[in-house]
Amino acid sequence: MDQTPTPDRHVPVLLHRCVDLLAPALQHEGAIFVDGTLGMGGHTEAVLERCPAARAIGIDRDPQALALATERLARFGDRFTGVHAVSDDVPAVLADLGLDPAGASGLLFDLGVSSLQLDELDRGFAYRADAPLDMRMDQSTGPTAADVLNGYDVRDLTRILREFGEERFARPIARAIVRRRETEPFTTSGPLVELLHDVVPAASQRSGGHPAKRTFQALRIEVNAELTVWADALAAALRALAVGGRIVVLSYHSLEDRITKHGLVAGATSSAPHDLPFELPEHAPWLRLLVRGAEQADATEVAANPRSASVRLRAGERTRTTTDQPSRSQPTRSQPTPEMPTRREPA
Incomplete structure (x- = not known):
């Protein structure tokens, strides 16, 4: 750390x-x-x-x-x-x-x-080093980026790359991911970055920045909803x-x-x-x-x-109250502890 x-x-x-x-x-x-x-x-x-x-x-x-x-x-x-x-x-x-x-x-x-999440390379948010494909903001719960890459079909991968990453080459990237995982599942970021260098056209890399930028953004948004x-x-x-x-x-x-x-x-x-x-x-x-x-x-x-x-x-x-605002009379979900209050496990 x-x-x-x-x-x-x-x-x-x-x-x-x-x-x-x-x-x-x-x-x-x-x-x-x-x-x-x-x-x-x-x-x-x-x-x-x-x-x-x-x-x-x-x-x-x-x-x-x-x-x-x-x-x-x-x-x-x-x-x-x-x-x-x-x-x-x-x-x-x-x-x-x-x-x-x-x-x-x-x-x-x-x-x-x-x-913090970008700088801690073992969290998997950054594409500048080969690290576990995690990307969870709370590492105690939920699927990882590797789970998404290895489990989603071409259609769902294309959707998240296009919608969340605004990636122009979403479909060819999704197809390449599915082909690659048939021989070896994704576990770290290095093979994914290498794949993206190969799939994203060189002209786009010159004008649009690092080829992994949009894919990593899309995965992070999906993993953390x-x-x-x-x-x-x-x-x-x-x-x-x-x-x-x-x-x-x-x-x-x-x-x-x-x-x-x-x-x-x-x-x-x-x-x-x-x-x-x-x-x-x-x-x-x-x-x-x-x-x-x-x-x-x-x-x-x-x-x-x-x-x-x-x-x-x-x-x-x-500027004014509204009818949907909660009141003190409404029940709380849990009782806080004096040391470090926690409300519920994040979803």
């Missing part, structure tokens, strides 16, 4: 912009900030430093990331609580901690693969957001950003039927968009942190 100090292993994307957007909602006593994708804790550390009245709840499905972030944030004492869970039910996480399930003052989601989890997580997070609370989302893939855009724009749009002569209170927008469209990292940040090149930031603020 990499022994580099945690703060030196990860440069948080759009750090100052995220904190600037969240801080106005986190200045009051009792403010609750939820980092739904804690990673190595860089964003949460900055929020806790900037907002001394706030308490932070950090959620991550990766036990290794959660342990590193908890160590990093130990200096904040009981102002930080780490939770091992998938980020798809923030209201239940809050309720399990004895907090208002619709009382989050700030929410942050930094989607996609983390620096990232788009399904994010669609559920966004809906749940918006239910957990208190009036005046703010949500910030960093997306790195067009499909993730599309889910984010639709969820936030829906909340910021009147639901009144077009033929209704007036807008009832329950039809009024309940979200205010905080940025115009999606913001990107500037050239200076991209030069310093290449992983920020594809980021898209969106943000909103809740």
Whole structure:
């Protein structure tokens, strides 16, 4: 395992912009900030430093990331609580901690693969070294990338490569994978990278970057059900957001950003039927968009942190309550433990 100090292993994307957007909602006593994708804790550390009245709840499905972030944030004492869970039910996480399930003052989601997962070569996320084809964010559960490569048929492999990797050569790659595994199953990334070098045309490699980039992205999204989890997580997070609370989302893939855009724009749009002569209170927008469209990292940040090149930031603020928000009277799913609360085993 990499022994580099945690703060030196990860440069948080759009750090100052995220904190600037969240801080106005986190200045009051009792403010609750939820980092739904804690990673190595860089964003949460900055929020806790900037907002001394706030308490932070950090959620991550990766036990290794959660342990590193908890160590990093130990200096904040009981102002930080780490939770091992998938980020798809923030209201239940809050309720399990004895907090208002619709009382989050700030929410942050930094989607996609983390620096930790990319840098730990034995996790299988990176294609620059021959490593076990795992790619699970939580290595304690679920199928691996090798299971997908060795078990899916040509049609399903083509689908995930095309949809999740936006790979132009999805079908020839899928066929080559099936042919290759008939003689020897995939276990490590080296043979897969070699296959992709052979199948993806040289002209495309020159103009489109490393031939494994899109296939590895597609496998990672499939293994971790990232788009399904994010669609559920966004809906749940918006239910957990208190009036005046703010949500910030960093997306790195067009499909993730599309889910984010639709969820936030829906909340910021009147639901009144077009033929209704007036807008009832329950039809009024309940979200205010905080940025115009999606913001990107500037050239200076991209030069310093290449992983920020594809980021898209969106943000909103809740302006009123809605009928789908949970209440304190609703039962929780589990009882938290004082040391390290866990809500449920991530799916």
